[in-house]
Amino acid sequence: xxxxxxxxxxxxxxxxxxxxxxxxxxxxxxxxxxxxxxxxxxxxxxxxxxxxxxxxxxxxxxxxxxxxxxxxxxxxxxxxxxxxxxxxxxxxxxxxxxxxxxxxxxxxxxxxxxxxxxxxxxxxxxxxxxxxxxxxxxxxxxxxxxxxxxxxxxxxxxxxxxxxxxxxxxxxxxxxxxxxxxxxxxxxxxxxxxxxxxxxxxxxxxxxxxxxxxxxxxxxxxxxxxxxxxxxxxxxxxxxxxxxxxxxxxxxxxxxxxxxxxxxxxxxxxxxxxxxxxxxxxxxxxxxxxxxxxxxxxxxxxxxxxxxxxxxxxxxxxxxxxxxxxxxxxxxxxxxxxxxxxxxxxxxxxxxxxxxxxxxxxxxxxxxxxxxxxxxxxxxxxxxxxxxxxxxxxxxxxxxxxxxxxxxxxxxxxxxxxxxxxxxxxxxxxxxxxxxxxxxxxxxxxxxxxxxxxxxxxxxxxxxxxxxxxxxxxxxxxxxxxxxxxxxxxxxxxxxxxxxxxxxxxxxxxxxxxxxxxxxxxxxxxxxxxxxxxxxxxxxxxxxxxxxxxxxxxxxxxxxxxxxxxxxxxxxxxxxxxxxxxxxxxxxxxxxxxxxxxxxxxxxxxxxxx
Numbered sequence: 001x002x003x004x005x006x007x008x009x010x011x012x013x014x015x016x017x018x019x020x021x022x023x024x025x026x027x028x029x030x031x032x033x034x035x036x037x038x039x040x041x042x043x044x045x046x047x048x049x050x051x052x053x054x055x056x057x058x059x060x061x062x063x064x065x066x067x068x069x070x071x072x073x074x075x076x077x078x079x080x081x082x083x084x085x086x087x088x089x090x091x092x093x094x095x096x097x098x099x100x101x102x103x104x105x106x107x108x109x110x111x112x113x114x115x116x117x118x119x120x121x122x123x124x125x126x127x128x129x130x131x132x133x134x135x136x137x138x139x140x141x142x143x144x145x146x147x148x149x150x151x152x153x154x155x156x157x158x159x160x161x162x163x164x165x166x167x168x169x170x171x172x173x174x175x176x177x178x179x180x181x182x183x184x185x186x187x188x189x190x191x192x193x194x195x196x197x198x199x200x201x202x203x204x205x206x207x208x209x210x211x212x213x214x215x216x217x218x219x220x221x222x223x224x225x226x227x228x229x230x231x232x233x234x235x236x237x238x239x240x241x242x243x244x245x246x247x248x249x250x251x252x253x254x255x256x257x258x259x260x261x262x263x264x265x266x267x268x269x270x271x272x273x274x275x276x277x278x279x280x281x282x283x284x285x286x287x288x289x290x291x292x293x294x295x296x297x298x299x300x301x302x303x304x305x306x307x308x309x310x311x312x313x314x315x316x317x318x319x320x321x322x323x324x325x326x327x328x329x330x331x332x333x334x335x336x337x338x339x340x341x342x343x344x345x346x347x348x349x350x351x352x353x354x355x356x357x358x359x360x361x362x363x364x365x366x367x368x369x370x371x372x373x374x375x376x377x378x379x380x381x382x383x384x385x386x387x388x389x390x391x392x393x394x395x396x397x398x399x400x401x402x403x404x405x406x407x408x409x410x411x412x413x414x415x416x417x418x419x420x421x422x423x424x425x426x427x428x429x430x431x432x433x434x435x436x437x438x439x440x441x442x443x444x445x446x447x448x449x450x451x452x453x454x455x456x457x458x459x460x461x462x463x464x465x466x467x468x469x470x471x472x473x474x475x476x477x478x479x480x481x482x483x484x485x486x487x488x489x490x491x492x493x494x495x496x497x498x499x500x501x502x503x504x505x506x507x508x509x510x511x512x513x514x515x516x517x518x519x520x521x522x523x524x525x526x527x528x529x530x531x532x533x534x535x536x537x538x539x540x541x542x543x544x545x546x547x548x549x550x551x552x553x554x555x556x557x558x559x560x561x562x563x564x565x566x567x568x569x570x571x572x573x574x575x576x577x578x579x580x581x582x583x584x585x586x587x588x589x590x591x592x593x594x595x596x597x598x599x600x601x602x603x604x605x606x607x608x609x610x
Contacts, residue, residue, distance in 0.1 A: 074102075075570040078553040079122035080188035080546040085262035086556025087118035089125060091547065091570030098547065098570050101126045111272055119261045125547055133529050135542035145515045145523070148535040155577070158539050165522045169491045170210060175453050177490040178212035182219060182459050183497015185528075186543075189551040191446050192579050194496035202493045202526075204448040205583035211453035213489060216480060218459055219503055221400055227409035228434055231416050236437035237397060238430060240266045244273035245429030248391035249281045250384075252307050252415045254399035254435065257290035266436060270295050280391075282384070284310070285401075300384070305405035306374035307398075311414035313370025314385040315355045318421055323389030325423030333420055351417065388422060393429030396422075397436055443554055454481035463504070463513050465489045466520045488519065495526040495579060496543065500533035511536070526579055543579060 077089045088104035101123050104115040138158035143149025153161075169177050180202055186194040194200055197215065206212040217225060228235035240256070243249050249270075257267045273279060274295055283289065283296040284307070292299040302310060318324045329336040335345070337352045348359050357364030367381040376384075388394055396419045402411040416433030424430035457465055458478050465472060469488030472479050479485060494500045500523070504510050514520065514536045525537035534540055546553075547570050 077547055077570055078188060079118050079125060079262075080186060080553065081121065082184045082187050083121075083259060083261050083265075084187070084556045085116075085119075085260055085265040086188045086553055087122050087262045087265075088116045089118055089122060089547075091126070093570045098126045098129060114268075117262065122262065125545070128528075129545050129547050131529070135527060135529060135534075135540065137542060139537075139540040141538045141540075145517055145536050145538070146511055148530060150537075150540060158541060162522075162524055162539055165491065166209065169521065173487045173490050175206075175210040176213050176455055176485065177487045178206055179215075179462055179465065179489045179492050180206065180212055181462065181492055181494045181497060182215065182499045183495050184220075185496030185498070186546060186579075188553045188556055189546055189549075190443065190554070191551045192544075192546070192549055193446070194579075198451065199445055199448055200495060201446070201579040201583045202495050203451075204446070206493070207449040207451050211451045212493075213453060213465065213485075214451060214456035214481070215459040215462065216456050219499060221403070222459065223403040223409040224398075224400060224412045224434070227403075227412045228416065228432075231413060231420075232425075232432055232434075235432075235434050237432040237434040238395065238428075238436065239269070239438050240397075240436040241269040241273060242428060243270065243279055243281075243395050244277045246273075246277070246279050246391075246393050246395040247429065248387055248394045249279055250388060250394065250396050251281065251283045251285075251291065251296075252311075252396070252398040253285055253401035254283075254397050255285065255287075255289040255291045255401070256399075256436075257294050259399065266438075267291065267294065280387075282387075300376060300380060303373070303375040305402070305408070305411065307402045307411040308414035309365075309370045309373035310376055310381065311411075311418055312355060312365035313367045313374075313376075313381045314388060314418060315351075315421060316365045316370075317367060317382055317385035318389050318418075319352055319355055321386070321389070323386070324421050328423030328425075329420065332425070336421070388418065392422075392424070393427050394419075394422060394424050395429060395431045396424065396433045397431050398433065399435060440554065443552065455485055456480040457485070460505070462489060462492075463510055466513055490520060491522045491524075492520055493524050493526075494533055494537070498531045498533045500525070500536060502532045541577070544577065 073092055073094075075091045075093050077091055079085070079087045079089055090102040090105070091098045092100040092102065103118040103123060107113055107115060109115045138153045138155055139150035140153045140158065140161065141149065142151050166178075180197050180200070182197060183194045186192060192201060195218075197203065203212075225235060256265065256270065260266045262268075270281070270291075271294065274281065280297050281295050282298045282300060283292040284300045284302055285292060286302055286304045288299055288301075315324075330340065334340055334342060335350055338347060338350050341347075341350055350359075353359040354361075355365045363369065367378045367385075370376070370381055371378045388396070396415065398412065398415045402415065403409060405411065419425050419431055419433035425432050456479070457472065461472070461477060464477070465485065466489045469485045471484075473484040474480065474482070492500070497503075500514070501507055501510060514523065517538070522539070523537050524539045524541065525534045526541045526543045527534045528543055528545060
């Protein structure tokens with residue numbers, strides 16, 4: 001059956017053409033009297049129905065035929081890159097190849113159920129799929145590590161090499177010698193996602209094989225994720241769409257226009273809220289960012305990594321001029337002043353004492369003190385503090401940039417304290433001082449089983465675990481689950497990530513460590529392209545993109561809507577393998593586990609928001 005589409009639909013205008021076309025309905029469904037609402041309800045049920053023993057056999061033939069994707073022109077999918085927006089993609093397919101990429105065109109495009117339109121990056125996914133630089137077949141290293149000297153291999157040969165080395169490492173060192181490196185190149189999916197690391201197909205394989213060395217935290221949020229629970233027990237805040245209720249918005253290093261892109265991303269919420277309420281927005285950032293250009297009424301440049309000093313200077317003005325919300329703090333906070341210190345804590349340890357110069361250091365954190373550190377003029381600090389202290393509700397929010405520095409957790413906590421200091425926590429139009437929050441619809445994940453290995457290290461110390469693994473302890477190196485590591489890392493899986501080299505610190509040292517194949521004896525990289533990390537592989541396996549595999553997609557950060565889509569495989573012209581099928585035959589145990597997993601649903605003709 002052919003899925004017809006009008007010229008208006010081709011142009012991305014769902015408000016033109018017939019109602020059936022505007023809804024993305026197959027023509028014969030409309031002919032059979034199946035209205036738009038009923039059709040969308042059937043689409044919503046396809047994921048669950050496909051997992052039942054009878055599959056799609058019981059559906060309306062027209063809907064089931066459209067879902068099978070046998071001869072349709074458009075196939076629905078999603079953009080799974082690491083901006084988090086998870087936008088809808090519509091691939092026009094001819095003879096199994098993508099010839100054009102479009103985006104969401106369903107519904108009336110009213111705010112709240114608006115179309116989740118992909119940005120230019122998402123709409124360029126066809127170029128990524130068919131890029132001449134794509135890795136198209138397995139390769140084995142022939143030269144020194146890092147030289148990118150490889151020869152072509154068959155899948156059987158490459159998998160045999162991996163399986164033999166896995167057996168060798170486990171026999172000599174045990175499963176603690178296996179490490180799964182951090183990677184976020186394939187997000188949003190369920191079956192083939194590369195992060196969180198404990199939910200990937202590689203994880204399932206290794207758990208079936210006896211486990212691996214865990215890691216905790218990430219390159220993205222290590223310090224904010226660790227420090228915020230000490231303030232609030234968690235790290236989420238108000239949604240950015242809630243700033244329609246704010247009198248003032250202050251963004252510390254938060255740049256959603258570049259980090260949460262797309263036509264359905266959170267920057268659209270800010271723009272919409274600003275149009276409706278004319279809320280004043282202040283952006284504090286070393287760079288004149290796209291967010292500052294798009295929505296800011298004022299941009300305050302600051303020296304990198306000095307946000308804590310600025311926050312302290314603001315707090316000094318709030319305390320000195322009586323703008324701190326004493327009632328809120330006395331009710332909900334501990335340690336803000338000397339009268340509310342926990343029992344046994346020495347006098348002079350309160351936050352107010354620290355700010356006003358009555359603490360152990362004896363230094364008042366005046367605007368002048370702060371200005372010398374952060375570079376923001378004194379009068380700007382005073383004016384900013386007065387704006388924050390008198391605007392209620394005030395949304396104070398931070399991105400992940402301020403915490404990505406040495407002692408970045410101090411920046412994070414100092415910013416967040418301002419929200420509590422002014423009583424803007426837990427109210428409409430306010431925030432916790434953390435990054436914006438949201439909500440999601442629970443969705444069962446790919447079962448990866450339990451890791452039998454208890455040991456876990458900080459994500460950042462995997463190079464240390466190669467060089468001095470048995471010396472790493474819980475007290476000195478933050479090892480969790482066990483008092484110390486027993487063996488060094490000898491085998492690394494690097495799936496859909498470039499943190500092996502490009503994202504990790506001190507690249508020269510890291511390259512030197514990885515170049516020695518007598519320390520870490522095997523590196524397996526699963527990738528689409530020859531990245532800096534892929535150059536250091538012993539075995540390099542080509543992976544499919546999400547447009548070449550069947551999977552489900554979570555909603556990600558697509559504004560204030562929960563997007564539930566069933567992305568299907570628009571392109572079948574790829575000799576690469578999905579990670580879940582690559583892992584399955586590597587060991588008999590893994591094969592048995594993988595074969596017990598229900599298969600993903602077949603192609604659907606649409607996606608919908610709820």
